[in-house]
Amino acid sequence: xxxxxxxxxxxxxxxxxxxxxxxxxxxxxxxxxxxxxxxxxxxxxxxxxxxxxxxxxxxxxxxxxxxxxxxxxxxxxxxxxxxxxxxxxxxxxxxxxxxxxxxxxxxxxxxxxxxxxxxxxxxxxxxxxxxxxxxxxxxxxxxxxxxxxxxxxxxxxxxxxxxxxxxxxxxxxxxxxxxxxxxxxxxxxxxxxxxxxxxxxxxxxxxxxxxxxxxxxxxxxxxxxxxxxxxxxxxxxxxxxxxxxxxxxxxxxxxxxxxxxxxxxxxxxxxxxxxxxxxxxxxxxxxxxxxxxxxxxxxxxxxxxxxxxx
Numbered sequence: 001x002x003x004x005x006x007x008x009x010x011x012x013x014x015x016x017x018x019x020x021x022x023x024x025x026x027x028x029x030x031x032x033x034x035x036x037x038x039x040x041x042x043x044x045x046x047x048x049x050x051x052x053x054x055x056x057x058x059x060x061x062x063x064x065x066x067x068x069x070x071x072x073x074x075x076x077x078x079x080x081x082x083x084x085x086x087x088x089x090x091x092x093x094x095x096x097x098x099x100x101x102x103x104x105x106x107x108x109x110x111x112x113x114x115x116x117x118x119x120x121x122x123x124x125x126x127x128x129x130x131x132x133x134x135x136x137x138x139x140x141x142x143x144x145x146x147x148x149x150x151x152x153x154x155x156x157x158x159x160x161x162x163x164x165x166x167x168x169x170x171x172x173x174x175x176x177x178x179x180x181x182x183x184x185x186x187x188x189x190x191x192x193x194x195x196x197x198x199x200x201x202x203x204x205x206x207x208x209x210x211x212x213x214x215x216x217x218x219x220x221x222x223x224x225x226x227x228x229x230x231x232x233x234x235x236x237x238x239x240x241x242x243x244x245x246x247x248x249x250x251x252x253x254x255x256x257x258x259x260x261x262x263x264x265x266x267x268x269x270x271x272x273x274x275x276x277x278x279x280x281x282x283x284x285x286x287x288x289x290x291x292x293x294x295x296x297x298x299x300x301x302x303x304x305x306x307x308x309x310x
Contacts, residue, residue: 001025002062003291004042006032006050007069013284017049020288034075047294049287054079057088065294067287068092071274072223073304074196081306091290093283094302095152097274101193101221101247102157104273108245109189112217113138117267140164146171146187148203149194149222157191173199184211189219196223206231212241221247221273229260236263247273 001024005017008031018026027041034053042048042056048066054075057063064087071093111117115137122129145161147154147170158168169187171180172194184190190212194200204218204227212218218241220227229250235241243265252271254260260268276282290300 001047002027002041002045003047003049004039004045004052005029006039006042006048006052007280007283009280009284013280016284016288020291047291051075057084063088065300066090067290069283071095071097072195074223074225077196077306079306089300090304090306091300091302092304093286096282096286098152098156100276100279101153101273102160104247104269105153105157105191105219105221105245106160108219108267108269109140109217111267112243112245112265113140140166142166143188144186145169146183146190148172148190148192148226151193153193153221154191173197173203180208181211184208185213187213187216189217192218192220192222192226194222194226196225201225202228204228204232209235214240214242216241217243217245219245221245221269224248224250224252233259233263236266239264241265243267245269247271 003017003021003024003026005026006029007013009017009028014028027039027045029039029041029050031050032039032053034055036053038053038056038059042052043060044062045060046062046064048063049069051068051070052066057066057076057079066088068090073090073092076090115133118133140161141164143164144167145158147158147168149172150158150170154170161168169183171183192204194203200223202225204220206228209218209228209231212235218227218232224246232244236244244263245267246260247269248271249258249260249268251258254268260266286301290302293300
């Protein structure tokens with residue numbers, strides 16, 4: 001059996017993969033982007049660990065399983081899955097990033113409420129304000145939290161927020177529009193963690209964003225396509241909401257000319273919310289476990305249902 005690994009790994013990570021696949025041939029490559037020409041070693045392989053360009057898939061006659069190193073799989077949604085679904089299984093890392101992503105979200109919320117983002121700027125400018133700032137700081141206690149989606153990240157975040165005695169509510173693409181509008185209007189913090197599907201693209205459009213109250217925080221760690229960025233930029237520049245946190249944007253990396261760079265009251269975490277010092281190691285461990293299941297003909301963990309989009 002041939003295995004094609006396209007991830008940025010350390011020598012220790014490579015050793016761990018070789019150890020579990022010692023009876024098989026493993027081809028290693030750095031992470032590749034969508035424009036990369038097809039690798040001949042990929043064409044020889046039955047298994048892939050990593051995110052390959054989607055146009056490679058059609059060209060393989062041997063491929064049976066792809067273990068993504070991400071939760072998202074937007075780039076594969078447009079493939080003809082009716083033609084290939086019974087030939088190829090794709091698994092992702094659903095739930096893998098819930099702990100770091102929820103901690104990033106909590107830290108960003110506290111940064112806004114306790115003024116940490118502002119204090120960093122004041123320090124860089126060597127400017128002391130002191131006591132007058134005290135009355136501008138807020139508490140997270142008793143805030144109204146609205147989750148858009150209730151997958152592993154928001155469930156973990158729910159647990160982290162419980163000690164703050166917050167009030168919680170949930171919306172998704174099945175919630176009726178009237179209810180969605182009413183819940184947005186009263187929310188102090190809106191947290192989006194859903195994947196990209198046809199129903200979630202531009203979910204937070206101009207009309208919904210204009211419902212946000214002046215004291216609200218808007219947080220998106222799901223997909224950049226969920227929100228009308230131009231409208232969000234406008235309401236931030238007009239100071240119509242307290243602030244926003246974006247871990248994801250429509251275009252990544254952001255071009256230097258993108259107006260998000262100069263947006264006030266905006267924290268950009270640059271698609272790092274799911275990161276940690278042990279991220280790569282834990283991805284390898286996840287692959288090793290799923291590989292053992294594959295070899296034993298056991299059901300794979302986190303198999304994607306492309307017809308549902310998750």
